[in-house]
Amino acid sequence: MKNGKKYILIADDEREIRDVVGLLMRGEGYEVILAEDGEDVLGKMSPEVDLCILDVNMPRLSGIMAASELRKKYDTPIIFLTAFSGESDKVMGFSVGADDYIVKPFSNVELMMRVRAILRRHVSPAAESTEKCENRLAIGDLFLDLDTQSIIKNGDSIALTYTEFKILELLASHRKKIYSLDNIYESIWNENAVGNDAIMVHIKNIRKKLGDDSRNPAYIKTAWGRGYYID
Numbered sequence: 001m002k003n004g005k006k007y008i009l010i011a012d013d014e015r016e017i018r019d020v021v022g023l024l025m026r027g028e029g030y031e032v033i034l035a036e037d038g039e040d041v042l043g044k045m046s047p048e049v050d051l052c053i054l055d056v057n058m059p060r061l062s063g064i065m066a067a068s069e070l071r072k073k074y075d076t077p078i079i080f081l082t083a084f085s086g087e088s089d090k091v092m093g094f095s096v097g098a099d100d101y102i103v104k105p106f107s108n109v110e111l112m113m114r115v116r117a118i119l120r121r122h123v124s125p126a127a128e129s130t131e132k133c134e135n136r137l138a139i140g141d142l143f144l145d146l147d148t149q150s151i152i153k154n155g156d157s158i159a160l161t162y163t164e165f166k167i168l169e170l171l172a173s174h175r176k177k178i179y180s181l182d183n184i185y186e187s188i189w190n191e192n193a194v195g196n197d198a199i200m201v202h203i204k205n206i207r208k209k210l211g212d213d214s215r216n217p218a219y220i221k222t223a224w225g226r227g228y229y230i231d
Contacts, residue, residue, distance in 0.1 A: 006119060007048050011035035011063065012055040012081065017104075021053060024108055025115070038066030049076055051119055056082040056093065064096055071097040075159040077118045081106070091197040097205075099162040118162045137172040139219050139230055142210065144172055153210070163188060164206050167199070171220060171230045180227040203228060 008030045012018045022032045033049065035041045038061025041054065052070065054063035067078050077099040082089060084103070093101050100114050137144040143152040149165055151158040160168065166188050171179060179187070181199045186192065203220060206212075212219050221229050 005029065005031045006050040007031045007033060008115070009033045009035060009041065009044060009049045009052045011037065011041045011053070011058065011066070013037055013058045014055070017055070017081070021111070024112065028112060028115075038062055041066045042069055045070060045074065045076075047074070049074075051115065052076055052078045053115075054078060054080055056080050056084070056089070064092055067093075067098060068096040075161075077162055079114060079118065088197070091201050094163070094198050095201050095205075097161055137169070139172055142219060144169055151210075158209055160206065160209060164202055164209070167202055168206055168220075171228060175230055178223045178227045178229045183227065 008025050010018055010021050010025065010032060011034075012021070013036055018034050018036075022034055025032050033044050035044050037058040038054075041052070041063075042061070045052070052067075054067060056063040058066075063080060063082075067080075070076065070078070078097065079100045079102060080093045080098050081102055081104060082093070090101050099118055102111060102114060135146045137146065141153060144150075144165075145152060146169065149162075151160055151165070151168070167184060170184065170187055171177075184199050204214075207214055207217065207220060210219055214222075219230060221231060223229055
């Protein structure tokens, strides 16, 4: 935060959408940075930005490509806006590290709820990870700090996206319970599952960040043909 406010970068090649979303965010007290396409996003991105709202289909550089480049340097939360609701589109977005995915047309209320939830749970990499906290879940040498929504392993903080953290928290909060892919999707997004690929991508990303071997996992176990669980 700078001057006590959070900064949101909004990118859409349609000026009307940029203006409407920007006006909505300013009305909630956020500082707004507007971008016209993916290249503009990369030029205006900085460590001060607390959240990116990116349209998927933009000229010169798409939102997907821009997010992929951002993830090389920043763990800033990303919400994608798109006109496409297919499972393959969501999988593509989540595979590059998106935290949420909103289909156009969307309601202002829905967008603000998602923005508030992600900003409330996002943890800066500079946040203290060794501070004692009672509200934790342990998985072997891994600790989930539910107050700060952070992951701690051997004293080091591991950056997960908001959605990745919520999946890990769901499984860790219900030890030994097997969650099907549909169960996980419906629990996290609070809507009917539209396919399994998105969850599989998230599980793969989580395991990679935790250094977990999918063939012999220490954290997220696979119940073949049934789903995932944590011992």
